[in-house]
Amino acid sequence: MKILVYGMGAIGSVFAARLSTVHEVVGICRGEHYKVIKDRGLKLSGETQGTFIIKVAESLDDVGEEYFDLVLVTTKSYDLRKSLKKIKESISFSHILAIQNGLNTAEILTEEIRNADILVGVTYNAATLEAPGIVKHAYKGKTYIASLRGSEFQMRLASVLSDVGLPSEVPQDIFKIIWEKAAVNCVINPLTAILYEKNKIIVELWDELLPIIESIIDEIIEAAKIFGVNLPQKECLIEKVKKVSIYTGENISSMLQDLQKGKRTEIDALNCYVANVLRRKGHNETVNWLLCTIIKELEKKSIKS
Numbered sequence: 001m002k003i004l005v006y007g008m009g010a011i012g013s014v015f016a017a018r019l020s021t022v023h024e025v026v027g028i029c030r031g032e033h034y035k036v037i038k039d040r041g042l043k044l045s046g047e048t049q050g051t052f053i054i055k056v057a058e059s060l061d062d063v064g065e066e067y068f069d070l071v072l073v074t075t076k077s078y079d080l081r082k083s084l085k086k087i088k089e090s091i092s093f094s095h096i097l098a099i100q101n102g103l104n105t106a107e108i109l110t111e112e113i114r115n116a117d118i119l120v121g122v123t124y125n126a127a128t129l130e131a132p133g134i135v136k137h138a139y140k141g142k143t144y145i146a147s148l149r150g151s152e153f154q155m156r157l158a159s160v161l162s163d164v165g166l167p168s169e170v171p172q173d174i175f176k177i178i179w180e181k182a183a184v185n186c187v188i189n190p191l192t193a194i195l196y197e198k199n200k201i202i203v204e205l206w207d208e209l210l211p212i213i214e215s216i217i218d219e220i221i222e223a224a225k226i227f228g229v230n231l232p233q234k235e236c237l238i239e240k241v242k243k244v245s246i247y248t249g250e251n252i253s254s255m256l257q258d259l260q261k262g263k264r265t266e267i268d269a270l271n272c273y274v275a276n277v278l279r280r281k282g283h284n285e286t287v288n289w290l291l292c293t294i295i296k297e298l299e300k301k302s303i304k305s
Ligand code: PAF
Pocket: 101, 124, 125, 126, 127, 184, 185, 188, 189, 199, 244, 248, 251, 252, 253, 254, 255
């Protein structure tokens, strides 16, 4: 298969590296990360190991009018719409899979891409971009994918990903999976970013953090219901948060990685999204709103400094 990976951050790099072992992959990345991969290859440690020689370009203008069987979009959630606009005007493709943290990927994909099979993905892989061209694949978790227009390709793609060592499946209800993963991210990401610690801090401070974790989850269950999504019981979601914090304990959450690099975070697609859904229903004073506000303040400070 000919695959374009658009957005080779930590997770995009893991997918590009693994897919490149069997498929023809072109990766889009920028700056030093691009230069190092072009000159020396992409180096992975942890769950994926080795140096991967991948064809990279800094922009789609350097790719030319090529045809791709699959475009995998692993940009940050706030870059998704802009990226899709660029992709659809620059290249031809038959399937597009977007994997982001957050709650608005499916909506943006459906609005922007009308003439191709659109697939949304959720991944429990955890990875850290340690330096340009150097990525640590900290945890190999499952990836869930589903075609929003119900194509057969979803099953084939799940096998393609599983065959390169990225265990994947097509769930019965992708929206439930999206909200479940958002619940995990709405707890781990802002709390690790505020505490400035690796994910394992969540279990280390479990008893102290439990009241806030419970409130975040209660609000997510309420927000999901507004979209007709019935999440599992609160206790199951809390257990899931604990498990992911243990499995990915050595990872630096993507939100903390962003703050450390002085970059914008994905808070808008996570806690702010949940808080805004509840605000529209008159529920203004939420813990998700508080976390949204705090992370935005931290963003301002880290982007400035
Ligand atoms: O955003 C992240 O960092 C990841 O989704 C996760 C699973 C919380 C691991 O760090």
